[in-house]
Amino acid sequence: MEIVIPIIAAVIGIAAGAGGIFAYNKHNENGGKDKAEDLVRKAKREASDIVLAAKKEAAEVAEKSQAEENERRKEWKKTENRLAEREGTLDAKLDQLEKKTEKLTREEREIDSLKGEIREIREKQHEKLEKIAGLSKAEARDKLMKMTENDIKQDLVGLVAKQQKEIKHDMDEAAQAMLLTAMERMSSEVTADRTVTALKLPDDDMKGRIIGKEGRNIQALQRATGVDIMVDDTPGMVVLSSFDPIRRQVARYALERLMKDGRINPASIEEAVAKGEKEIEKEVVRAGEDAVREVGLVGIPRELVHLLGELKFRTSYGQNVLLHSIEMAHVAGMIAEEIGADKRIAKTAALLHDVGKAVTHKIEGKHAEIGAELAKKYGMPDAVVHAMAAHHDDIEPTTPEAIIVKICDAMSAARPGARNISAENFAERMRDLENIATSFPGIDKAYAISAGREIRVIVEPKQIDDLSALKLARDIANKIEATMSYPGIIKVNVIRETRAVEYAK
Numbered sequence: 001m002e003i004v005i006p007i008i009a010a011v012i013g014i015a016a017g018a019g020g021i022f023a024y025n026k027h028n029e030n031g032g033k034d035k036a037e038d039l040v041r042k043a044k045r046e047a048s049d050i051v052l053a054a055k056k057e058a059a060e061v062a063e064k065s066q067a068e069e070n071e072r073r074k075e076w077k078k079t080e081n082r083l084a085e086r087e088g089t090l091d092a093k094l095d096q097l098e099k100k101t102e103k104l105t106r107e108e109r110e111i112d113s114l115k116g117e118i119r120e121i122r123e124k125q126h127e128k129l130e131k132i133a134g135l136s137k138a139e140a141r142d143k144l145m146k147m148t149e150n151d152i153k154q155d156l157v158g159l160v161a162k163q164q165k166e167i168k169h170d171m172d173e174a175a176q177a178m179l180l181t182a183m184e185r186m187s188s189e190v191t192a193d194r195t196v197t198a199l200k201l202p203d204d205d206m207k208g209r210i211i212g213k214e215g216r217n218i219q220a221l222q223r224a225t226g227v228d229i230m231v232d233d234t235p236g237m238v239v240l241s242s243f244d245p246i247r248r249q250v251a252r253y254a255l256e257r258l259m260k261d262g263r264i265n266p267a268s269i270e271e272a273v274a275k276g277e278k279e280i281e282k283e284v285v286r287a288g289e290d291a292v293r294e295v296g297l298v299g300i301p302r303e304l305v306h307l308l309g310e311l312k313f314r315t316s317y318g319q320n321v322l323l324h325s326i327e328m329a330h331v332a333g334m335i336a337e338e339i340g341a342d343k344r345i346a347k348t349a350a351l352l353h354d355v356g357k358a359v360t361h362k363i364e365g366k367h368a369e370i371g372a373e374l375a376k377k378y379g380m381p382d383a384v385v386h387a388m389a390a391h392h393d394d395i396e397p398t399t400p401e402a403i404i405v406k407i408c409d410a411m412s413a414a415r416p417g418a419r420n421i422s423a424e425n426f427a428e429r430m431r432d433l434e435n436i437a438t439s440f441p442g443i444d445k446a447y448a449i450s451a452g453r454e455i456r457v458i459v460e461p462k463q464i465d466d467l468s469a470l471k472l473a474r475d476i477a478n479k480i481e482a483t484m485s486y487p488g489i490i491k492v493n494v495i496r497e498t499r500a501v502e503y504a505k
Contacts, residue, residue: 157466164470199238199255207231209264210238210255220266224273225251245313246284250276284309291322295329295351297344301378308351310358319413321354328353328408332401335408341400342383349387349405352380368392393481410489426452429486436479437492440472454491455480461498469496 130136201207210231211218218229227248228241238255242248253276258264261272288309292300300308311322332350336343356363356371363370372389376382387405390397397403430448433455437446442463447456457476464472473494480490 153467157470160467160470198240199252199259201231201236201238202259206259207238209262210258212264216266217264217269220269221251221254221273224270225254225276227251229255246280246310249280249313253279284312287312287322291326291351294326295333295347297329297348297351300348300352301380303378304352304355304375304380307355307358307374311354314357316354316357316413321357324412325351325354328405328412331411332404332408335404336401339400339404341404345381345383345387346401346404348380349384349391349401350408352384353388353391353405353409366392366394368394392485429484432484433480433490436483437476439479440476442468442472450491452486452490454493456493456495458495458497461496464496466496469494 130140201210209217210221210229212220218231221227222229225247226242226244227250229251230239230241240248240251240255242251250273254269254272257272257275258268261268285306286309288305288307291308292298292305308322308325311325312320314321316324329347329351332346333343335341336346352375353371354367355374356365356367356369359370359374368389368391372385375388376385383399383401386395386399387397387402389395390402391405391409393406397406429452433448433452434446437443437455437457442460443457444460445458448454449456455476457472459469459472473492476494477490477492480486480492
């Protein structure tokens, strides 16, 4: 800036002088010499004024620039001083860290040295103790562990028993409350109707009509229905025998119609059987649809609905299978709603869990397996198929819905009066329970009580201690689950009693 202003002033002065000279020459040419000189002088004065002004301005600018430069230099000096101070501080801190590091290193070496001395002292102490006790370290440890185990064994038994009792109490309370709630909301008959398999004859003359001349009528009736008809086994009764419940019902309907009409001949038999088949088919379809509608399900394949309707004519220990399935579906839906499981899957699996029984006389295998295969064949969801297959523990239930179906099946079958079991079967089940319990060593006596819902096992106290008694109860329960088929649950009660007897003389 200082150089630029004088240059500008010089340029202006030169221009002014050149202008004056030009004017002077021009004037000489025109003969105005005096005027030209005046102009030259005037131009020189103006140029001189401009140069002076430019120099003055340049001086001011230079002075201002110098002040700014001095100010910047002062700032740089201050910054340099601060950096020098910080550098000194960092150097001091670094020296302190180095000193602390050296001190820690020395202390670590001293600690290691002390650890070594302590280790040597401990080893010498162990050697002295082993010499005094006459036992090695391993032998002393084993002996101490055995002493400790004997001391706390009783406490452990009490603790285990207490924890089991608390857990079982809480679980039992929650399960009982849930099941009772579902049972209270479900109202159904305690005993179910049996399928009728015998018909009463109005008189002996009707027996002759049914048999016909040379047995033609009864043979025609047996061929048409596929049912064995026995009129001489029970006085005043006609007994129908067949593994197919639908055929048995057709024969019952046809025979009732023939006895009501009074005209019994091969032609009327064929007509009555044909009408019986149509009526039973309608009844089967209506029963299946009514069951699905009562439970509140939709989308079940027609083939499964038909099989479900056939269960109306099937019984299990005297319990009607269709009514049993409907009851299960209602209870399963309530329990699923309580625990947050899939209500539709639980109800569907519960309603269809026994459809395999409708074809067990046609297909070999267990009804749970057959029912699951049929459900899978007709496109039911995998969760429904699994719950149906697992309701008798043929496979392990792995979903909440499968466990619900299993529980509902046991609960419905175990209701008082729900099923009719012969005295012979009951006694056999009691013997099986007692034989399973006595098959374990250390058992003194075993009693099956409460209609087979509890087994009490009395053990030899010298052979079975308290901890072993807990394990024995679990082993007996596992064997019962693996080898027996039973409704509901069986309580295994292991009793261990020690008596100390002495006589004062």
